[in-house]
Structures are given as structure tokens and as C-alpha cells.
Amino acid sequence: MSTIIRKASIMGGDPADIRIEDGQIVAVGVNVGGADVEIDASGLIALPGLVDLHTHLREPGGESSETILSGSRAAAAGGFTAVHAMANTSPVADNANVVDYVYRKGLEAGYVEVRPVGAVTHNLAGESLADIGAMARSTAAVTVFSDDGKCVGDSLLMRRALEYVATFGGVIAQHAQDPRLTIDAxxxxxxxxxxxxLAGWPRVAEEAIIARDVLLAEYTGARLHVCHLSTAGSVEVIRWAKQRGIQVTAEATPHHLLLTDDLAQNYNPLFKVNPPLRTRDDVEAVRRGVADGTIDIVATDHAPHGSATKDCTWSDASFGMVGLESALSIVQHALVDTGLIGWADVARIMSTTPARIGSVDGYDAPLTVGSLANITLVDPSATTVWGADKLAGRSTNTPFTGLTLPGRVVHTFFRGTHTVRDGSIVELSQAGNA
Amino acid sequence: MKHFISTRGIDSATAIRLLDTTADMADVRQRDVKKLPTLRGKTVANVFFEDSTRTRLSFEAAALALSADVSTFTSKGSSVSKGESLKDTVQTLESMGADFIVLRHCDSGAAATLAQSGWINAHVINAGDGTHEHPTQALLDAYTLRSRLFGDSARGRNLAGVRIVIVGDILHSRVARSNVWLLATLGAHVTLVAPRTLMPRDIAAWPVAIVHTLDEALDEGVDAVMTLRIQKERMNDAFFPDAAEYTRFWGMTTARFDAVRANTLVMHPGPMNRGLEIAGSIADSANSTVRDQVSHGVAARMAVLYTLLGEDAS
Structure with a gap:
């Protein structure tokens, strides 16, 4: 089957037609012929399919708040074609069986490429290395390792982990949070x-770990990725490290590009997240860090939680916000509409670079002939009053309810398969349910 | 007002009205018949997720003095660890007829969450939430100060120009927070004293002066010193080295007491660690307000119940 996308602005540039056959882009230009399906994309921007380096899909173990299928649908709704499923499931993804399970369930769901992240330490306990080699050589071919949710706090273990993961060509994605400085935070x-x-989560608890880790990365020659950095000081440390030539990449979340800690005023647990919302100065510094390339990517840290874990006191509530469906709109709102970056930059920070960090194939030459047909069409002129009704996953813990947000994902193609059509999720026949 | 959650945001006129109502209730408690029929047929549910016998008894006495029916729910530790959520607990109590929920909870913000959640329609009174606020304590403290300083001419007055030092574990103290907002609204000059480890960061916007040793604060001349209870386990978390050193720099010792003006009041919300944050002889002296505070606690809590009930009539 062939599909033609007509007159889409290629990453914000000139309009062109894109012809898709057999899951690949076979022509881009003005005379690409006819096709079985034609989509009028005038006014829409074509981006390469978005790649999330930081997603919690909750399966196995947390299926009441999200499953690999429901999270995959939420991802497609947000314009994603690949997500990295974090390891803090139950059981933890610290061995080949669990990562292969997650990988296979992702294939069965069929909406996005689900790339399992392997744990760095057994059971995320921070005591002994997980089965890193076995996960790297499993069917899932894990390349990103993270204890996310917890920090690899022990300096010796972090050194060994950096060296050991580098042995297999992978990268450690560190959740930077000094455990002792953040007890009960x-x-x-x-x-x-x-x-x-409320007990404080001091910025220095993040910055001190990042500073230690970039020095360990320099010393070991290994790659380091820093998850969800949230403070102005963290941006400075990463900038310094890059100037020294240290192999470090960094991510920021959409919520840290927009929201501030004063939202905790009424103890509404929807605003409880880890790392926490910071101050306006931090938000500005993180935005500038993305704009000048210090921060390489935006990743969602999509963290679904059922209502019971948010319908309680602040201290009893779980940390985390859902973010797949809203990510692109928040990036447009915070970075594009403010003039800090253009749409080609959006493609870089939300697709090409996260794919490179995660070693995801098919994203190195976006929207060009011969590449996989992972395509997101977004209407930048649309506006949406955000609310739980805009969500496609199983949980509704979005912090953006009531905000008027720009941009709307109109179509998503995953390897040529239409996963979102006219803003609605396409019902795929589930291999697993067939 | 529908709920009584925090002293922050209470305006000066409302604060003075609450103090005057407290005075009315204190008068009732001096009469032969120490009860008013105000809350007859109403139920006050004391919901205590944290041990506090004295606060619970004070609220019970206040509710009984207003002729309310009283039910009490106590549960140690966090609601979640007990398996039943705060939401389920208070909805159960409301279904049993509670018109007022008096909530003591180990989590900061628990009372605010209850008031805003839509889970219940009852009035919510914060009887202490984590390290956030303890607003009835602040009301009774302000009332105690006002009546001790101004006696029979106290009614209708604020605390303009009154100099108050609050010393101790400000970081973890809900009593300190509630007092800061209420005393400042009433026009008092408040000085907070603590080692840097026990002082919150970034409080430049608070309407207070901040110093780090008690001697420095007392040198300025004060009308009242409010000593806070220090949790001994803070020593284990490296907030300060040991009891002796705490007493040396932040304790209300007899030497310090002898050096201040003879009529300086010494307050303590209780329960006291005699010999640690306050010398026993000072606690028992004529300058001590400790027993007044306990007595006024009942009147202040009556005033809050009375004021919230007035909301239903209006």
C-alpha cells in the first residue's frame, strides 16, 4: 500500500509531498505521483517520528496505571514512534527475561517501537550490577541502562557501572539525586x-551527583546521559563538562520547561514530581540550555499513576506526571512560540538526538528518501484547552489541565503504519489479542 | 470562614475578632455553668492520625463546652500504612454525622487537602499538620500574650509593637509557622532564633527578623520569649551536636532569664523538655505562661468552633 502526504512543511521548511511505500519513504518533493491514500497536510508541519528516551510504561506489575499497549497508544497520540520503557517495573527489568517480555509486548502492541531500558543494579537496590551483558545481548538488545526513580548513589558502583556498560557499547542514564540529601524530600x-x-529537595542534591558523574565519565572515558535535569546549576555543570569534551548528554522534561514550585501552594499532588518543579529562574535556565544545545533532548518522564496514589495527602502521593500526549505542545509553547528554537530543532531534540543516544535505528536522516516512514504531522496553529479528555493512556495525572496549549498531533505514522489519523488513534489489530 | 486551616491570610480584623471571641469563651469557663448550648445537636469528630493527648483533650473539652457531641478517631502513623486512606476515614465519619472534622495529621497539608478535596462538606479545623501549621495553638498563644500584657484593656486590641522571640526548631515547627503569620498580622515584631540547621532556607519574605543565637535576640529587649520543644532525635540527624550545646546557645536558662527585663514572659507550647530548651524553674515562675496557654487552648478552640458555626447561619 502506498500513501502520499501532500504539502507538509518539512520540519518547518518548504512544503513538499512525501510518498510512503512498504514502511519507507520512497520520494520527497513535488512530483511524487499518486497513491492509494492521500493526506492533505497543507498547514501541517512534518517531523520525524518522536523518540522518547524516558517513559514509564508500568508493565509488568503496574498494569492498573498503564500497560505497554495503553502507553504505546498514548505515545502515538503524542506523535511518538519510539519510547524507552524504564526499568522500575515489578519485577524490575534487571534481567533478559523482563526486557525481552517488554520488547515483545511492544511489538504486539504495534503503535511504537518499545525499547526496554535495563536496570543498572539488581532490583534497583544500588548494591550489585544487574545482568547488563545478558540484557545487551538479548532479543531486546538493550543499550540504555538506568535505575531511574533511584540514583546510583554509590561512587564506586557508579564508576564500575560506567566502565561495564561501556564494554557493551551502552550508556547509563542517571537519575541524579543524592539519596542522603533528599531523605523524605x-x-x-x-x-x-x-x-x-514540606521537606525540601535541594538543588545541590542533583548538581552534586551530576558533577561527580561527569568527572567519573571523564575518568573512565564512558558515556553518561543525565535524566531530567531541573536546575540552573545542573545546566552550568553540563555546559562545563561539554566544554571539557566529556561524553555527556542531558535531557529536560516538558514540565520542567514550564511549571514552577509555587504550584505546590495548595498541596495538589498532581504537581508532585521527581525531580521536583523548581523556580522560574531554573525554568528559564533549562530553556536556554535546550536552546543552546547544552541540554541535548527533551524526554517526557511519562509517569502514570492511578487516582488512589494522587487522591491523598501530598506526602502520601506518588511522584510523577503523565506527559506523552502533551510533550510536543509544551515544547512548542515553551521553546518554539517563544522564539528560542525552530521546528528543525524540535526534530533534533525530540527525535534524531534521542534516537542516537538510545541507538534506535532509522532516525539518522529524517524525512529523506530511504529512511523508515516514522512521521509526525502537527498542526502548529491549533490550540487546545488541555484536560484529561486529551489523554490516551490509562492514567489521568496530567498537570496541564486548564492550560490553553498550542499545537496538535494530527497524524502519526510508525514505519508506514497510520497510528493516529485526524487526531484519533487508529485501532490496530493487536497481534497479541488476535 | 468555613474552615480553619492556617493563620496565613487571616486579616487583622478577623484575628482580633477571634481573640475577642476567645475572651468571651474564657469568661464562660469562669462561670458556674461552664457550657453554652451553641453546638447542641452538632457532632465534632476529632480525627487524630498522630499522638497528641493534650491537643485532643483540649478540642474535646472545647466541643463539650459548646454542647456538641464528640466522636474521636485515633490512628497511629500514616493513613496509607494503616490501609485506609484519609479520604475513606473522613467520609466514614461524615456519614456518621460529623459536622466538624478536627484533623491532626503527620503530613503537611493534610487539612488543606481535606478542605479543598470535595470529599466532605464538614468544617475542617487543622489541629496540626506535619511541619506546616497549628493555627489554634497560634490563636491561644496570641490570646495569652494579649491578656497577660494588657489585662482588662485587652479587648479589641492588636499586638502592635510587642516584641516576641521564637527560639528553637523553626524548620520543623508548625507552631512557629502559625505564630509567625498571626503575630505579624497583629502587628508584633517577631524574631526567629535557631542554628542555621534548624532554620528554613529562603524565608527572606517572612515578616520576621532572623538571628542565630538566643543571646543576640535577647540583647534587643523583648516582651516575650517563646521556646519550642526540641525533638531529641534531631541530634542523631546532625542538626546539632548534643543537648548540652543546644542548651548553651538556644536554651532559656536561668542566666539568660536573670539578664532580661523582670516582666518578660516565657512561653512554651508543651510538652516541655525541662532543662533542655527551658529551665524548670523558669517554667514554674510567675513569668511563665505555660499553664495559661493550656487553659486558653480550650477557649481558643471554642472560639474557632463558634466562629465556623456562624458561617452556617450567614
């Missing part, structure tokens, strides 16, 4: 935590 330590009487 509930929110950013600052004026708001002082007033609310």
Missing part, C-alpha cells in the same frame, strides 16, 4: 517548601 527546597512545611 517532597518538593523543591526554597521559599515555598519553607512556607508549606
Amino acid at each position: 517532597q518538593m523543591n527546597e526554597g521559599a515555598m517548601s519553607a512556607e508549606l512545611g
Whole structure:
């Protein structure tokens, strides 16, 4: 079957037609012929399919809040064609069986490429290395390793992990949080935590770990990826490390590009997230860090939680926000519409570079002839009053309810398969359900 | 007001009205018949997720003095660890007829969450939430100060120009937070004293002066010193080295007491660690307000119940 996308602005540039056959882009230009399916994309921007380096799909173990299928659908709705499923499931993805299970369920769902992330340490306990080699050589071919949710706090273990993962060509994605500096921490330590009487999560707990880790990366010659950095000081440390030539990449989440800690004022647990929402100065610094390339990518840290874990006191509530469906709109709102970056940059920070960090094939030459047909068509002129009704996953813990957000994902193609059509998720026949 | 969650945001006129109502209730408690019929037929549910016998008894006495029916729910530790959520607990109590929920909870913000959640329609009174606020304690403290300083001419007055030092574990103290907002609204000059480890960061916007040793604060001349209870386990978390050193720099010792003006009041919310944050002889002295505070606690809590009930009538 062939499909032609007509008059899409290629990454914000000139309009062109894109012809898709057998899951590949076979022509881009003005005279690409006819096709079985034609899509009028005038006014829409064509981006390469988005790649999320940081997704919690909750399966196995947390199926009441998300499954690999429901999370895959949420990802497609947000314009993603690949997600990295974090390892903090139950059981933990610290061995080949679990990562292969996640990988296979992703294939069965069929909406996006699900790339399992392997744990760095057994059971995320921070004590002994997980089965890193076995996961790297499994069917899932894991390349990203992370104890996300927890920090690899022990310096010796982090050194060994960097060296050992480098042996297999992978990368460690560190959740930078000094455990001792953040005992019982509930929110950013600052004026708001002082007033609310909530235990503070001080910025130095993140910055000190990043500083240690970039030095360990330099010393070992290994690659390091820093998850969801949230403070102005973290941006400075990464900038310094890159100037020294250290092999470090960094990510920021959409929520840290927009929201601030004063939202905790009423103890609404929807705003409880780890790392916590910071101050306006931090938001500005993180935005500038993305704009100048210090921060390489935006990743969602999509963290579904059922209502019971948010319908309670702040301290009892779980950390985390869903973010797959809203990510592109938040990036447009915080970075594109503010003039900090263009759409080609969006393609870089949300597709090409996260794919490179995660060693995901098929994204190195976006929207060109011969590449996989992973394509997201977004209407940048649309506006949406955000709410739970815009979500496609199983949980509704979005912090953006009530905000008027720009941009809307109109179509998503995953290897040529239409996963989102006219803003609605296409019902695929599930291999697993067939 | 529908709920009583925090002293922050209470305006000056409302604060003075609450103090005057407290005075009315204190008068009732001096009469032969120490009860008012105000809450007859109403139920006050004391919901205590944290041990506090004295606060619970004070609220019970206040509710009984207003002729309310009282039910009490106590549960140690976090609600989640007990398997039943705060939401389920309070909905159960409301279904049993509670018109007022008096909530003591180990989590900061628990009372605010309850008031805003839509889970219940009952009035919510914060009886202490984590390290956030303890607003009835602040009300009774302000009332105690006002009546001790101004006696029979106290009614209708604020605390303009009154100099108050609050010393101790400000970081973890809900009593300190509630007092800061209420005393500042009433026009008092508040000085907070603590080692840097026990002082919250980034409080430049608070309406207080901040110093780090008690001697420095007392040198300025004060009308009242409020000593806070220090949790001994803070020593294990490296907030300060040991009890002796705490007392040396932040304790209300007899030497310090002898050096301040003879009529300086010494307050303590209780329960006291005698010899640690306050010398026993000071606690028992004529300058001590400790027993007044306990007595006024019942009147202040009556005033809050009375004021919230007024909301239903209006």
C-alpha cells in the first residue's frame, strides 16, 4: 500500500509531498505521483517520528496505571514512534527475561517501537550490577541502562557501572539525586517548601551527583546521559563538562520547561514530581540550555499513576506526571512560540538526538528518501484547552489541565503504519489479542 | 470562614475578632455553668492520625463546652500504612454525622487537602499538620500574650509593637509557622532564633527578623520569649551536636532569664523538655505562661468552633 502526504512543511521548511511505500519513504518533493491514500497536510508541519528516551510504561506489575499497549497508544497520540520503557517495573527489568517480555509486548502492541531500558543494579537496590551483558545481548538488545526513580548513589558502583556498560557499547542514564540529601524530600527546597512545611529537595542534591558523574565519565572515558535535569546549576555543570569534551548528554522534561514550585501552594499532588518543579529562574535556565544545545533532548518522564496514589495527602502521593500526549505542545509553547528554537530543532531534540543516544535505528536522516516512514504531522496553529479528555493512556495525572496549549498531533505514522489519523488513534489489530 | 486551616491570610480584623471571641469563651469557663448550648445537636469528630493527648483533650473539652457531641478517631502513623486512606476515614465519619472534622495529621497539608478535596462538606479545623501549621495553638498563644500584657484593656486590641522571640526548631515547627503569620498580622515584631540547621532556607519574605543565637535576640529587649520543644532525635540527624550545646546557645536558662527585663514572659507550647530548651524553674515562675496557654487552648478552640458555626447561619 502506498500513501502520499501532500504539502507538509518539512520540519518547518518548504512544503513538499512525501510518498510512503512498504514502511519507507520512497520520494520527497513535488512530483511524487499518486497513491492509494492521500493526506492533505497543507498547514501541517512534518517531523520525524518522536523518540522518547524516558517513559514509564508500568508493565509488568503496574498494569492498573498503564500497560505497554495503553502507553504505546498514548505515545502515538503524542506523535511518538519510539519510547524507552524504564526499568522500575515489578519485577524490575534487571534481567533478559523482563526486557525481552517488554520488547515483545511492544511489538504486539504495534503503535511504537518499545525499547526496554535495563536496570543498572539488581532490583534497583544500588548494591550489585544487574545482568547488563545478558540484557545487551538479548532479543531486546538493550543499550540504555538506568535505575531511574533511584540514583546510583554509590561512587564506586557508579564508576564500575560506567566502565561495564561501556564494554557493551551502552550508556547509563542517571537519575541524579543524592539519596542522603533528599531523605523524605517532597518538593523543591526554597521559599515555598519553607512556607508549606514540606521537606525540601535541594538543588545541590542533583548538581552534586551530576558533577561527580561527569568527572567519573571523564575518568573512565564512558558515556553518561543525565535524566531530567531541573536546575540552573545542573545546566552550568553540563555546559562545563561539554566544554571539557566529556561524553555527556542531558535531557529536560516538558514540565520542567514550564511549571514552577509555587504550584505546590495548595498541596495538589498532581504537581508532585521527581525531580521536583523548581523556580522560574531554573525554568528559564533549562530553556536556554535546550536552546543552546547544552541540554541535548527533551524526554517526557511519562509517569502514570492511578487516582488512589494522587487522591491523598501530598506526602502520601506518588511522584510523577503523565506527559506523552502533551510533550510536543509544551515544547512548542515553551521553546518554539517563544522564539528560542525552530521546528528543525524540535526534530533534533525530540527525535534524531534521542534516537542516537538510545541507538534506535532509522532516525539518522529524517524525512529523506530511504529512511523508515516514522512521521509526525502537527498542526502548529491549533490550540487546545488541555484536560484529561486529551489523554490516551490509562492514567489521568496530567498537570496541564486548564492550560490553553498550542499545537496538535494530527497524524502519526510508525514505519508506514497510520497510528493516529485526524487526531484519533487508529485501532490496530493487536497481534497479541488476535 | 468555613474552615480553619492556617493563620496565613487571616486579616487583622478577623484575628482580633477571634481573640475577642476567645475572651468571651474564657469568661464562660469562669462561670458556674461552664457550657453554652451553641453546638447542641452538632457532632465534632476529632480525627487524630498522630499522638497528641493534650491537643485532643483540649478540642474535646472545647466541643463539650459548646454542647456538641464528640466522636474521636485515633490512628497511629500514616493513613496509607494503616490501609485506609484519609479520604475513606473522613467520609466514614461524615456519614456518621460529623459536622466538624478536627484533623491532626503527620503530613503537611493534610487539612488543606481535606478542605479543598470535595470529599466532605464538614468544617475542617487543622489541629496540626506535619511541619506546616497549628493555627489554634497560634490563636491561644496570641490570646495569652494579649491578656497577660494588657489585662482588662485587652479587648479589641492588636499586638502592635510587642516584641516576641521564637527560639528553637523553626524548620520543623508548625507552631512557629502559625505564630509567625498571626503575630505579624497583629502587628508584633517577631524574631526567629535557631542554628542555621534548624532554620528554613529562603524565608527572606517572612515578616520576621532572623538571628542565630538566643543571646543576640535577647540583647534587643523583648516582651516575650517563646521556646519550642526540641525533638531529641534531631541530634542523631546532625542538626546539632548534643543537648548540652543546644542548651548553651538556644536554651532559656536561668542566666539568660536573670539578664532580661523582670516582666518578660516565657512561653512554651508543651510538652516541655525541662532543662533542655527551658529551665524548670523558669517554667514554674510567675513569668511563665505555660499553664495559661493550656487553659486558653480550650477557649481558643471554642472560639474557632463558634466562629465556623456562624458561617452556617450567614
